[in-house]
Amino acid sequence: MKEDKTQAVSYGAAELDLGLTMALSRFVADLDFNDLSAGTVHAAKRGVMDWLGCALAGSRHATLDRLLPVLAMLSGDARFPVVGRPTRLGLLESAMANGQMGHVLDFDDTHMGGVVLHASSPLLAALLAVAEARPVDGRTLLAAYVAGFDVAVRAGQGAPGHHRGGWHLTGTLGTIGAGAAVARLLGLDARQTAYAVGIATTQAAGMQQNRGTMCKSFHAGKAAANGALAGLLAEGGFDSSLEILEGRKGFCRIFSDTAAPETLLDGLGSRFEIERNGFKPYACGIVLHPTIDAMVAIGRRIPDKASVREIALRVHPHAVSITGVADPKTGLKSKFSLTHSAAVACLDGAAGIEQYGDARAAAPDVIALRERVSVETDDSLGKDQAFARVTLAGGDVLEQAVTHATGTVDNPMSDGALEEKFLANARPVVGDGADRLADAVWGLDRMEDVRGLLQQAAGTGG
Amino acid sequence: MKEDKTQAVSYGAAELDLGLTMALSRFVADLDFNDLSAGTVHAAKRGVMDWLGCALAGSRHATLDRLLPVLAMLSGDARFPVVGRPTRLGLLESAMANGQMGHVLDFDDTHMGGVVLHASSPLLAALLAVAEARPVDGRTLLAAYVAGFDVAVRAGQGAPGHHRGGWHLTGTLGTIGAGAAVARLLGLDARQTAYAVGIATTQAAGMQQNRGTMCKSFHAGKAAANGALAGLLAEGGFDSSLEILEGRKGFCRIFSDTAAPETLLDGLGSRFEIERNGFKPYACGIVLHPTIDAMVAIGRRIPDKASVREIALRVHPHAVSITGVADPKTGLKSKFSLTHSAAVACLDGAAGIEQYGDARAAAPDVIALRERVSVETDDSLGKDQAFARVTLAGGDVLEQAVTHATGTVDNPMSDGALEEKFLANARPVVGDGADRLADAVWGLDRMEDVRGLLQQAAGTGG
Numbered sequence: 001m002k003e004d005k006t007q008a009v010s011y012g013a014a015e016l017d018l019g020l021t022m023a024l025s026r027f028v029a030d031l032d033f034n035d036l037s038a039g040t041v042h043a044a045k046r047g048v049m050d051w052l053g054c055a056l057a058g059s060r061h062a063t064l065d066r067l068l069p070v071l072a073m074l075s076g077d078a079r080f081p082v083v084g085r086p087t088r089l090g091l092l093e094s095a096m097a098n099g100q101m102g103h104v105l106d107f108d109d110t111h112m113g114g115v116v117l118h119a120s121s122p123l124l125a126a127l128l129a130v131a132e133a134r135p136v137d138g139r140t141l142l143a144a145y146v147a148g149f150d151v152a153v154r155a156g157q158g159a160p161g162h163h164r165g166g167w168h169l170t171g172t173l174g175t176i177g178a179g180a181a182v183a184r185l186l187g188l189d190a191r192q193t194a195y196a197v198g199i200a201t202t203q204a205a206g207m208q209q210n211r212g213t214m215c216k217s218f219h220a221g222k223a224a225a226n227g228a229l230a231g232l233l234a235e236g237g238f239d240s241s242l243e244i245l246e247g248r249k250g251f252c253r254i255f256s257d258t259a260a261p262e263t264l265l266d267g268l269g270s271r272f273e274i275e276r277n278g279f280k281p282y283a284c285g286i287v288l289h290p291t292i293d294a295m296v297a298i299g300r301r302i303p304d305k306a307s308v309r310e311i312a313l314r315v316h317p318h319a320v321s322i323t324g325v326a327d328p329k330t331g332l333k334s335k336f337s338l339t340h341s342a343a344v345a346c347l348d349g350a351a352g353i354e355q356y357g358d359a360r361a362a363a364p365d366v367i368a369l370r371e372r373v374s375v376e377t378d379d380s381l382g383k384d385q386a387f388a389r390v391t392l393a394g395g396d397v398l399e400q401a402v403t404h405a406t407g408t409v410d411n412p413m414s415d416g417a418l419e420e421k422f423l424a425n426a427r428p429v430v431g432d433g434a435d436r437l438a439d440a441v442w443g444l445d446r447m448e449d450v451r452g453l454l455q456q457a458a459g460t461g462g
Numbered sequence: 463m464k465e466d467k468t469q470a471v472s473y474g475a476a477e478l479d480l481g482l483t484m485a486l487s488r489f490v491a492d493l494d495f496n497d498l499s500a501g502t503v504h505a506a507k508r509g510v511m512d513w514l515g516c517a518l519a520g521s522r523h524a525t526l527d528r529l530l531p532v533l534a535m536l537s538g539d540a541r542f543p544v545v546g547r548p549t550r551l552g553l554l555e556s557a558m559a560n561g562q563m564g565h566v567l568d569f570d571d572t573h574m575g576g577v578v579l580h581a582s583s584p585l586l587a588a589l590l591a592v593a594e595a596r597p598v599d600g601r602t603l604l605a606a607y608v609a610g611f612d613v614a615v616r617a618g619q620g621a622p623g624h625h626r627g628g629w630h631l632t633g634t635l636g637t638i639g640a641g642a643a644v645a646r647l648l649g650l651d652a653r654q655t656a657y658a659v660g661i662a663t664t665q666a667a668g669m670q671q672n673r674g675t676m677c678k679s680f681h682a683g684k685a686a687a688n689g690a691l692a693g694l695l696a697e698g699g700f701d702s703s704l705e706i707l708e709g710r711k712g713f714c715r716i717f718s719d720t721a722a723p724e725t726l727l728d729g730l731g732s733r734f735e736i737e738r739n740g741f742k743p744y745a746c747g748i749v750l751h752p753t754i755d756a757m758v759a760i761g762r763r764i765p766d767k768a769s770v771r772e773i774a775l776r777v778h779p780h781a782v783s784i785t786g787v788a789d790p791k792t793g794l795k796s797k798f799s800l801t802h803s804a805a806v807a808c809l810d811g812a813a814g815i816e817q818y819g820d821a822r823a824a825a826p827d828v829i830a831l832r833e834r835v836s837v838e839t840d841d842s843l844g845k846d847q848a849f850a851r852v853t854l855a856g857g858d859v860l861e862q863a864v865t866h867a868t869g870t871v872d873n874p875m876s877d878g879a880l881e882e883k884f885l886a887n888a889r890p891v892v893g894d895g896a897d898r899l900a901d902a903v904w905g906l907d908r909m910e911d912v913r914g915l916l917q918q919a920a921g922t923g924g
Contacts, residue, residue, distance in 0.1 A: 203668075
């Protein structure tokens, strides 16, 4: 149903005499798998791999035990798979559950291009749910994912004050991107895609006030469900404003005090935002990662952890503003604690799912050590940099500087490390199926029907 | 499950040492039907009556023909009734459909206390859907509706710049109010109610950019579904911030540049906002009503409408800023056209559903007359005031001043007029059942199981 496939396409809005949302939508509708470079395709596969692992690990989280019975009650005769669980739900409910699972551990991907966004939970949960109803091949899935990722990040770039304003971007931008991605999956034309983006954007929501509660990851699930609904409504003939991003009361202006809609199309089609996606070696916010890198390195050099008298950290100011919880009482809260992160990294040499569980948040050794952590901010440090100085009982001082945290674009996780993380996440849930799933993801561009992915990842037993 | 029922309750947050959201939630949880005055109960019944009529009339709107097949596809083995249609949907989908129906004609109630909000579509669509799953009597329904109405309006009062910021308040505040109302319907305690409000608020959405599209009334439906989901999740043990309204990144601050959370509890329990609800004699935005009153009055005095040469209007500036569409091409757009409204009021002596249909938007006599309308704004006029001067071909001049538009708090529709509007809305859809429905609404406080209401209003045939 694409328009004008035969003519050369330029994506500048001016040449096409289109509005910005329409030009972006036309790009989405026209984006073909064969237009993507091997690097872009590989970045997309890495995103699918990492998300699926995070969702599998997240599927066992207690938050899901609260969510799933309610969604099951709402679902009627459900047939849509849920990652890591035997439950079957309705289409929107399954998108909601899988999206929340992907984000509940704060272990999922983070965009590194200036927009703090965990795009894959909303995008992939929406796409895989809709693909159950409208089966597609792996190439279509990947193209839709790449397109939606671009739209989500671009919407954020067009509203630069958006994060500072108090919004949770995974909720807001995730909804917008999911709407665009589903439109692409469904093969909608440019105008219908613009409607899908308009219907999605008008549902965009999620407040930072809910950090540290079950709602934070709910935002990702709701973004997936709302994006799926937007795409399906647009397919069904529903309309919206065609200028939802750039309009006088559009997204860029009402979600930001410094609207920049003119940037929405910058480098469109030549720069794919999915290539700037980062992956987390640690199960917490990316701002904590350089500190954790430093403390893991120092911790390895301390045989008796009880000898630590003082941990002095220097970090980017942003790290303190959103992770200043000094004495977290729960695992969820501990993800927003710089002192907790430094303490577990030193003690356990890790900052994985276990280190952010309720048990470690309440453990006496962790509590004792985090009370010895002092934090200083330093404007000259980058967000992916940190400096740690540990003083031991005998007076010895150990220091570690981190210039690019592991998992950032300048210091990416290797394919091997990413697959290891996936297997560690997946094996406790699907056992040996984890290896088959990893193979399936690396071979996504040859998969005839992507329904196989969720079916392998869904629980089958009781 | 209410807390501390035996002690005297004060709703000031300071005395209770509660946050504002918690204090408001405690009020909601504790609100008993027997605490309500006869006037408050009567105002609530009028709200139910008017909403049900608007939803019945709206059930035939073409927008629903786009929405319902998609929702049916999403619903599985659905059993929840849809107003005026034989379709059965899932719980959230039925809330979405009924909420959109109530608002699709822009004929539903409008709050008159400074917060431009159509509260009943989100609130009642959410409440009646949840009541299908958790049956309650009419007194519980009315108490929940009154409580949710108060929360919706108060949230708006706490965020005074909210409408100017570009939000569609029926979407945003409607979600918050629906979450609170459903919490009350489910009998949640104060803390769970605060969670319901938190889960609802973090989903709050709806952009004015979508005025004149199918998304405008979709906001009301989505608010209903999101509010229902919030209440059910809170019942199921889901949590959220307990300071979602007043918090540092709470609703009052992030949705408004002039936050006023200190007003959230003003007069709580003594002033019920539902008593300031207004009802529309005309099927369009309330800002147009004084002009329509004036033009209907003048039109009655003009035997030959072709003799009108010029219509000069003086209106409150607000009327022009949101209804400035000069040449609307569709019925939906014509609801945002002051010139169209003046023309049809003069020609037809009415501004009902027919006058805002596609046919009248494109009718030559209407187009010819709306081109003869000039508009001047006047800061000295109230929003419910207008002045019209019509010049005829022979040079005669007819003038009409309106000081309080019909349907406002200072010039309310009588019960009889409200019931007449209801019957006119309902009879084309449910025939003689309309009279029985009207009786059922006036007797709501004696109804044992409110499911009877939707069942009578739902279509039964093919």
